[in-house]
Amino acid sequence: MTSFRTACFGLALALTAGAAQADSWTLDGAASKLAFGSIKFNDLGEVHSFKSIDGTVGADGAVALGIDLSSVETNIDIRNERMIEYVFKNAPRAAIDAQIDMAVLDAVAVGDSTVMEVDGNLELLGVEVPLYGDLFIMRLAEDKVMVTTDSMIFLSTADAEIDPGVDKLMELASLPNIVRAVPVTLRLMFEADGTSG
Numbered sequence: 001m002t003s004f005r006t007a008c009f010g011l012a013l014a015l016t017a018g019a020a021q022a023d024s025w026t027l028d029g030a031a032s033k034l035a036f037g038s039i040k041f042n043d044l045g046e047v048h049s050f051k052s053i054d055g056t057v058g059a060d061g062a063v064a065l066g067i068d069l070s071s072v073e074t075n076i077d078i079r080n081e082r083m084i085e086y087v088f089k090n091a092p093r094a095a096i097d098a099q100i101d102m103a104v105l106d107a108v109a110v111g112d113s114t115v116m117e118v119d120g121n122l123e124l125l126g127v128e129v130p131l132y133g134d135l136f137i138m139r140l141a142e143d144k145v146m147v148t149t150d151s152m153i154f155l156s157t158a159d160a161e162i163d164p165g166v167d168k169l170m171e172l173a174s175l176p177n178i179v180r181a182v183p184v185t186l187r188l189m190f191e192a193d194g195t196s197g
Contacts (some may be wrong), residue, residue: 135147
């Protein structure tokens with residue numbers, strides 16, 4: 001779950017690139033996607049996602065992202081319920097915060113892109129996990145930026161301290177193993193809230 005948070009900071013960067021004059025940016029949750037994978041039986045992979053994510057980037061470069069943990073979608077209802085109960089402990093949200101340099105992306109013109117390394121912090125179930133990753137940022141319009149993972153990002157379930165929950169999933173599903181390195185991808189769309197001349 002570390003990777004999906006990493007992705008979040010990238011979107012913040014993207015916002016700044018779009019328009020240096022923007023007071024703040026807001027994530028378009030409907031156009032954004034945070035997906036993560038799981039691997040069981042050593043070679044059977046499945047793709048999951050969160051249906052509800054939100055976020056903002058302030059004029060000072062402060063990034064605040066939120067993930068609605070109850071919106072996890074594994075494409076199997078009982079597995080969704082087990083993830084929420086045993087892995088996420090019925091916690092409502094996970095949060096990611098980061099600080100970006102709002103001047104870094106000012107030079108990115110509409111239609112241009114850049115790759116940046118971003119780091120921040122993920123808070124999940126009271127555990128703080130440092131996050132970092134390379135993100136591909138494209139300015140689609142003066143007031144719109146898209147951020148995606150530039151390469152595969154992996155989250156360690158041990159670092160996030162959710163191994164006991166994963167162990168419970170294995171037990172309930174009678175699985176011999178679940179790989180503890182979680183691949184994460186993201187597509188984040190940000191829009192400027194307003195501009196100041």
